[in-house]
Amino acid sequence: MLELERKMTLEQALQDFIVETRKSSLETNKIVQEVSKQIKKTEKLLNEKFQETEKKFQETKMMFQETDKKFQETDKQIKNLLKKSSEFDSNWGKLIEALVEPAVLDLFKERDINVLGTANNYIIERNGKKIMEIDLLMKNGDCLVLIEVKTSLRIEDVNEHIESRLTKFKKFFPEYKDKKIYGAVAYLKCLEKADIYAMKKGFFVLTFSGKHLIHIKNKKDYKPRDFG
Known part of the structure; x- marks a missing residue:
C-alpha cells in the first residue's frame, strides 16, 4: 500500500513537472515572439530613420x-568686375599721363626746374625682367623728377x-x-589726405583744378626732398 502511494506521488510530481515545463515553454515562446516582434519593429523604425x-x-x-555653384558664379562675376575696374583705372591713368606730360614743362619752369625732356612709361629691365x-x-x-600718376591717390x-623707385633709382x-x-x-582724386602726406615726405603734388587744368x-x- 505504501509502495503504491509512493508510485502515485512520483507520477503526479512528474506530470506536474511536465505541465509546468510546457507552461513555462509556452510563456518563453510568447516572450521570444514578443521580443522578435519588438526587434522587427525597431529594425523597421531604424530603417525608416x-x-x-x-x-x-x-x-x-x-x-x-x-x-x-553660386559661389563660383559670384567669384567669376567679382573677378570680371575687378578686371573691368582695373582696365578703367588704367585708362584713366593713361589719360592723366597724357594731360600731365605736356603741362610739366611750364609748371616746373615756374619752380626754377627747366625740364630738358620727358619720358612716359619708363621701364627698367634686368635680364628680361621688369624691375x-x-x-x-x-x-x-x-x-x-620721377612722377607717379594715380587715378586715386x-x-x-x-x-x-x-x-620702389626714388630710393633705388x-x-x-x-x-x-x-x-x-x-x-x-x-x-585725379585724393584719399586719406595723401596729398598732404606726400608734401610732408618732400614730394611735388600735381592735381587738376577749375582755373588751371593742372597745377x-x-x-x-x-x-622738395632730394631722394638721391
Whole structure:
C-alpha cells in the first residue's frame, strides 16, 4: 500500500513537472515572439530613420553643391568686375599721363626746374625682367623728377613710390649719381589726405583744378626732398 502511494506521488510530481515545463515553454515562446516582434519593429523604425537621414543628407549635399555653384558664379562675376575696374583705372591713368606730360614743362619752369625732356612709361629691365616702371620721368641738367600718376591717390602709393623707385633709382643708374632725385605724384582724386602726406615726405603734388587744368599744389617757396 505504501509502495503504491509512493508510485502515485512520483507520477503526479512528474506530470506536474511536465505541465509546468510546457507552461513555462509556452510563456518563453510568447516572450521570444514578443521580443522578435519588438526587434522587427525597431529594425523597421531604424530603417525608416536611416532612409530619412539619407534623404536629408542627399538634400543637404545638393544644397551645398548649389551653394558652391553660386559661389563660383559670384567669384567669376567679382573677378570680371575687378578686371573691368582695373582696365578703367588704367585708362584713366593713361589719360592723366597724357594731360600731365605736356603741362610739366611750364609748371616746373615756374619752380626754377627747366625740364630738358620727358619720358612716359619708363621701364627698367634686368635680364628680361621688369624691375621698375616710372609713369613720367623728367630730366634736367642737374636733377630728375620721377612722377607717379594715380587715378586715386592713397598714402600707400606715396610710400611705394619712395621705396620702389626714388630710393633705388641710382642703384640701377649710377651715371646719375651726381643728380638730384625729386619725387612727384599726379592724381585725379585724393584719399586719406595723401596729398598732404606726400608734401610732408618732400614730394611735388600735381592735381587738376577749375582755373588751371593742372597745377602744382605746393607753395612757391616749397623745398622738395632730394631722394638721391
